[in-house]
Amino acid sequence: MKRFESKTFSASNDLDLGYRMLSPKKVESGKKYPLVLFLHGAGERGDDNKKQLVHVAQELATDEMQARHSCFVIAPQAPNETRWVEVDWGLDAHKMPKTPSVPMAATFELLEQLKKDLPVDVDRIYICGLSMGGYGTWDAVQRHPELFAGAISICGGGDPAYAEQIANVPVWAFHGDADTAVKVHRSREMVNAVRKAGGEAIYTEYAGVGHNSWAVTAANRLVWDWLFAQKKHTTK
Numbered sequence: 463m464k465r466f467e468s469k470t471f472s473a474s475n476d477l478d479l480g481y482r483m484l485s486p487k488k489v490e491s492g493k494k495y496p497l498v499l500f501l502h503g504a505g506e507r508g509d510d511n512k513k514q515l516v517h518v519a520q521e522l523a524t525d526e527m528q529a530r531h532s533c534f535v536i537a538p539q540a541p542n543e544t545r546w547v548e549v550d551w552g553l554d555a556h557k558m559p560k561t562p563s564v565p566m567a568a569t570f571e572l573l574e575q576l577k578k579d580l581p582v583d584v585d586r587i588y589i590c591g592l593s594m595g596g597y598g599t600w601d602a603v604q605r606h607p608e609l610f611a612g613a614i615s616i617c618g619g620g621d622p623a624y625a626e627q628i629a630n631v632p633v634w635a636f637h638g639d640a641d642t643a644v645k646v647h648r649s650r651e652m653v654n655a656v657r658k659a660g661g662e663a664i665y666t667e668y669a670g671v672g673h674n675s676w677a678v679t680a681a682n683r684l685v686w687d688w689l690f691a692q693k694k695h696t697t698k
Contacts, residue, residue, distance in 0.1 A: 465523045466537065468511050471575070473568035477541070480511035481572065484523050484535035489581060496586035496611075496690060497534040498522060499573065499602075501595030503676075504551075507540045514539040518592060518616075518680040530683075531690040534580060538572065540565040546591070546598025551619065551644050555651075558604055558621040566598060570606065585611060585694040592616040592676040593644060596635075600652060603628050612692030614685065616676045617641055619648025622655035629661035632692050636679045638671030664688075 466482035473479055486495050500522075502514040514537045521527060522535045540546060540563075548563045549556040562570065577584060589610050591599035596618020603613050604624040613633045633656060637649035649665065656663035668675050679685055 466515060466519070466535070470511075471538075471568065471572045473571045475564055475567055477564055477568045479538050479565065479568040479572060480509060481536055481538040482511065482515055482519070483537075484519075484533075486532040486534065487528055488532075494581050494583035494586075495533050496531070496588065497536060497573075497576070497580070497582045498689075499569070499587070499589045500535060500537045501546050501569075501589070501591030501598040501602075502537065502539065503593035503595055504545070507542050507544065507594075509539070509541060511539055517676050518590065521680045521686070527686065531686060533690070534576075534582060536572070536576065538565065538569050540594075546594055547601040549597065551594060551597055554645065554647065556619070556621060558601060558624060562601070562605060566601065570602075573609070586690070586692070588612045588614075588689050588692065590614040590616075590689070591618060593618065593673065596644070596649075603631050603633070607631050611694040612689050614679075614689060615649065615652070616679055617644045617649065617673060619644060620652045622651055625652070625655035625659040625661065629656055629659040632662045632664075634664040634666070634685065634688060636666045636668070636675050638668045638673065638675040640670055640672045641675065643673040 506513040596615040599615040600620025653663040653665040
């Protein structure tokens, strides 16, 4: 956690969004770096600006990972009683709300500000989220597919109606088939919808694994190698 700076962003919707930021160990003059937005799960909500780093994010801060993929990592914390997407994640399906949730809207503003303030490679902005954050990952990509070069959704769900709009964003989804908190159907349907729309969705389902499908996913170096290999082609 010590490598993540503690920061606060005052958004236009009056939310003071606490977030943690990991910077490359050495920022070279004139060089641009990828940025990973990490969205935590429901259990890590609050105002301590710490809990959101409990799962997954720390994997990106190791010496080995920073040597392989030097990057910025942004980990905002949603306040208690809020969600990255204001929907019930126990449902069989949901339609994307017309507007983003309060913390999601603030996060979009934060990203725009950081693109101005930091040497970010705008062709290599990624998003990764688990559980509530997995829903947030799909929601963010659905709302701004032009922003992200790649996405990792872990035990989340989205709105299949937007599959065609997000077909150009490479996504790798993960889910345990014994998950009782978020139905495995939610990942399957999104992946199938994106594939039918001509997208590059990859899907990994863990046999016998419950809700904690993020542990094995985050520990897999190949997952991160795949993510950092993705790049937008903005000249098209």
